[in-house]
Amino acid sequence: MNDTAIKIDKLSKSFKLPHEKHDSIKSIFLNGFNIKRKYEKQEVLDDISLEIKKGDFFGIVGRNGSGKSTLLKIMSEIYTADSGSVEVNGNLVPFIELGVGFNKDLTGRENVFLNGALLGFNRKEMAGMYDEIVDFAELKQFMDQKLKNYSSGMKVRLAFSIAIRAQSDILVLDEVLAVGDAGFQNKCLEYFDTIKRQKDTVVLVTHDMATVEKYCNKAILIEDGKIIEAGDPQKVANEYTAIHRREYLKKEAEHDKTQDTKTQRKTGASIKLHDSSQQEKNRFKPGDQAVLEVSWTNPTVKNVGVALLKRTGEYVYGTNTIADEFDISSKSLLYKIKLDISQGDYIFKVGFFGEKAEDKIDFVDKGPYLYIETDEDQDWGGITKLESEWG
Amino acid sequence: MKQHLSKQNRALLSELVRTDFKLRYQGSVLGYIWSLLRPLLLFTILYLVFVKFLRLGSGVPNFPIYLLLGIVLWMFFNDITNQGLKSIVGRVDLIRKVRIPRWLIVVSSSVSALINLTLNLLVVLIFLLLSGVDLLLTGFWLPVVVLEVFLLGIGLSLILATAYVKYRDISYIWEIILQAGFYITPILYPLSLIPEGFFQKTVMLNPLAQAIQDARYALVTHQTDTISSVYGNPMMRLVPILICLVLLGVGILYFKKQAKHFAEDI
Numbered sequence: 001m002n003d004t005a006i007k008i009d010k011l012s013k014s015f016k017l018p019h020e021k022h023d024s025i026k027s028i029f030l031n032g033f034n035i036k037r038k039y040e041k042q043e044v045l046d047d048i049s050l051e052i053k054k055g056d057f058f059g060i061v062g063r064n065g066s067g068k069s070t071l072l073k074i075m076s077e078i079y080t081a082d083s084g085s086v087e088v089n090g091n092l093v094p095f096i097e098l099g100v101g102f103n104k105d106l107t108g109r110e111n112v113f114l115n116g117a118l119l120g121f122n123r124k125e126m127a128g129m130y131d132e133i134v135d136f137a138e139l140k141q142f143m144d145q146k147l148k149n150y151s152s153g154m155k156v157r158l159a160f161s162i163a164i165r166a167q168s169d170i171l172v173l174d175e176v177l178a179v180g181d182a183g184f185q186n187k188c189l190e191y192f193d194t195i196k197r198q199k200d201t202v203v204l205v206t207h208d209m210a211t212v213e214k215y216c217n218k219a220i221l222i223e224d225g226k227i228i229e230a231g232d233p234q235k236v237a238n239e240y241t242a243i244h245r246r247e248y249l250k251k252e253a254e255h256d257k258t259q260d261t262k263t264q265r266k267t268g269a270s271i272k273l274h275d276s277s278q279q280e281k282n283r284f285k286p287g288d289q290a291v292l293e294v295s296w297t298n299p300t301v302k303n304v305g306v307a308l309l310k311r312t313g314e315y316v317y318g319t320n321t322i323a324d325e326f327d328i329s330s331k332s333l334l335y336k337i338k339l340d341i342s343q344g345d346y347i348f349k350v351g352f353f354g355e356k357a358e359d360k361i362d363f364v365d366k367g368p369y370l371y372i373e374t375d376e377d378q379d380w381g382g383i384t385k386l387e388s389e390w391g
Numbered sequence: 392m393k394q395h396l397s398k399q400n401r402a403l404l405s406e407l408v409r410t411d412f413k414l415r416y417q418g419s420v421l422g423y424i425w426s427l428l429r430p431l432l433l434f435t436i437l438y439l440v441f442v443k444f445l446r447l448g449s450g451v452p453n454f455p456i457y458l459l460l461g462i463v464l465w466m467f468f469n470d471i472t473n474q475g476l477k478s479i480v481g482r483v484d485l486i487r488k489v490r491i492p493r494w495l496i497v498v499s500s501s502v503s504a505l506i507n508l509t510l511n512l513l514v515v516l517i518f519l520l521l522s523g524v525d526l527l528l529t530g531f532w533l534p535v536v537v538l539e540v541f542l543l544g545i546g547l548s549l550i551l552a553t554a555y556v557k558y559r560d561i562s563y564i565w566e567i568i569l570q571a572g573f574y575i576t577p578i579l580y581p582l583s584l585i586p587e588g589f590f591q592k593t594v595m596l597n598p599l600a601q602a603i604q605d606a607r608y609a610l611v612t613h614q615t616d617t618i619s620s621v622y623g624n625p626m627m628r629l630v631p632i633l634i635c636l637v638l639l640g641v642g643i644l645y646f647k648k649q650a651k652h653f654a655e656d657i
Contacts, residue, residue, distance in 0.1 A: 073654070080651040094488075101489070103410065103414065105417050113406060118406075122398065123402060
C-alpha cells in the first residue's frame with residue numbers, strides 16, 4: 001500500500017525574465033537575428049525534495065518571494081518544473097485563490113455551478129450540495145442576484161463555502177486566511193479543525209505561524225528557493241520567526257541610523273530588552289519575566305510610558321511611571337513585566353513625556369521586539385492570563 | 392480513474408459553454424437574436440450589392456440561399472477561429488489558478504460557435520422551405536461538412552491560441568488572413584466566375600471552398616461545382632480533408648507542447 005500523497009524529488013525551477021519582452025513579431029525581426037536574447041534567469045526553486053504522506057497536514061512557510069507559491073503551483077501542475085520529478089497520488093484540488101472563474105455578470109447560483117465545475121464537480125453533484133453551500137454562506141436571498149452586486153465579503157463567503165465542500169484526496173491551500181474579516185478567519189480555522197479530524201491530506205502555504213503550529217504535523221521553511229528547515233512545525237515556525245526577526249533588526253538598525261540622531265537629540269534614549277538574569281534576549285516562554293532597561297538624558301522627561309502590543313497591532317497592556325508613582329529622576333529605569341501572554345510576536349513601545357500626557361517629547365514606536373514561544377505546559381488559553389478564581 | 396476524469400471534463404465543458412453563451416450577449420437588448428441577425432444582415436447587404444446591383448450568380452438557381460449558406464458556414468469558421476485565438480489569453484484567471492485541461496478552454500469556445508451555427512442553419516432551412524426549393528436527400532451529408540469545418544476550426548484555433556500567448560501580433564495577422572479568405576473563397580460569387588483550370592483547381596484545395604461547395608451541392612442544388620467536378624476525380628476531395636486533419640494534428644501537438652508553459656508565458 002502506497003501511503004505517499006506527494007513526492008517531490010530534486011525539483012528546480014527558474015523563470016526566464018527577458019530584458020525586453022518579445023511580445024510582437026516586430027521585435028523578433030528587429031532582434032531575432034541576434035539569437036542570444038537577453039534573459040535574466042531567476043532561480044525560484046533550487047533542488048527541492050520532499051515527501052508528503054497521506055493524512056499529513058503539511059505546512060509550507062517562507063517569506064514573500066521565497067518560492068513557496070511557485071512550489072504550490074508546480075504541485076498543482078499549473079507550472080512545470082525545469083528538472084526533477086513530482087509524483088502525486090490521488091485527486092488533488094488546488095485553491096490558489098478563492099472563487100476562481102467567478103464572473104460578475106452571472107448570478108450567485110450560476111457562479112456556484114461554474115466554480116464547482118472548475119473544481120471537478122458536475123451539475124448533479126453540485127445540485128446536491130447547493131443548499132448546504134448557500135446556507136453556510138448565509139446568502140440565501142442573494143443567490144439570484146448578479147455577482148457584481150455582491151459585497152467583497154459576500155463573494156469571499158460564497159467562494160469559501162463552495163471550497164469547503166470540495167472533497168478530494170489532497171487539498172492545496174494558498175494563504176486562504178489572508179482574506180476576510182475575523183469572523184471569516186474563524187470559520188477557516190473551524191474548517192481546518194474538521195479536515196484535520198478527518199485525516200485529509202492538506203498542503204497549506206501560510207504566513208501565520210500560529211496556524212502552522214496548531215494544525216500542521218509537518219512543515220518546511222523555504223528561503224531563497226531552498227528548504228532550510230524541515231520536519232517539526234514548531235522548529236520551522238521558530239526558524240521562520242528568527243529569520244523575520246533578523247530581518248526586522250537589520251531594518252531597525254538602518255532605520256535607527258537615520259532616526260536615532262533625532263531621537264538622541266531629543267531624549268538620548270536607550271532601550272534594551274533582557275531576561276531576569278541580565279541576558280539580552282527576545283525569545284521568551286509564556287510566564288517568563290522580561291526586563292526592559294530604559295535610560296535617557298533629556299532632563300525635561302517627567303513621565304515614561306511602556307506599552308506592549310501584538311505585532312498585528314492589538315494593544316495588550318500599558319502603563320506609565322506617573323500612574324505607578326515611580327520616581328524617574330535618575331534618568332534610568334528597569335521595567336519588569338511577567339509575560340503571561342500566548343505564543344506570538346509582540347513589540348514594546350516606549351514614550352517619553354513631560355508633566356502632562358500631551359507633552360510628548362519622544363515616542364519610540366518600534367521598540368524591542370519579542371517572540372513568545374509555544375509552551376506545552378501552558379494551562380490557560382487566550383491572548384493573556386488574567387487573575388481569576390473559581391468559587 | 393480515466394473515466395472519472397472524462398466525466399469531470401464533460402461537466403466542465405458544458406459549464407464553460409453555458410457560461411460563454413450566457414455572457415455572449417450580456418447587456419444587449421436583443422440578446423441571442425443577434426446571433427441570427429448577424430449573418431442575416433451581412434447577407435442582406437451582400438445580396439443587395441452583389442446579386443441585385445452587380446448581378447452576380449444570375450445563372451445559378453436559388454443563388455440567394457446559395458449565398459446565405461456560404462455566409463453562415465464562413466461565419467462559423469470565422470467565429471471558431473476568432474474566439475479560439477483569444478480563448479487562452481482571455482481566461483488567464485483559469486490558466487493561472489486552477490488545474491483544468493487547457494484544451495477544454497479552446498474547445499469550449501468552438502462548441503458555442505457550433506451551437507450558433509445550428510441556429511443559423513435552422514434559418515437557412517426556413518429560407519429553403521419558403522423559397523420552395525425541392526429538399527434534397529443529400530442534405531443529410533451536411534453534418535459531415537460541418538464536422539470538417541469544425542475540425543479545421545479547432546485545429547487552427549489550437550495553433551492560433553498557442554501562438555497568441557507569445558505573439559500578440561497573431562490577432563492582427565489572422566484578421567487580415569480572414570479578410571483575404573473571405574474573398575478567395577467562393578462565398579459571394581459562384582465558382583464558375585473563377586477561370587477554369589489552374590485557378591479553380593487551386594481555389595478548391597482550400598478546405599473551406601471545398602466544404603462550402605459541398606454543402607451547397609448537398610442542400611441547395613446538384614448543379615453546384617464541387618472539387619470532384621473541378622478535378623473530374625472524386626478522390627481529390629481527400630486532399631482538403633487531409634489538410635484539415637494535418638492542421639488538427641499539428642495544432643494538437645503544438646498546443647500540447649506549449650500548454651504546460653501557458654501559466655508562465657501569459
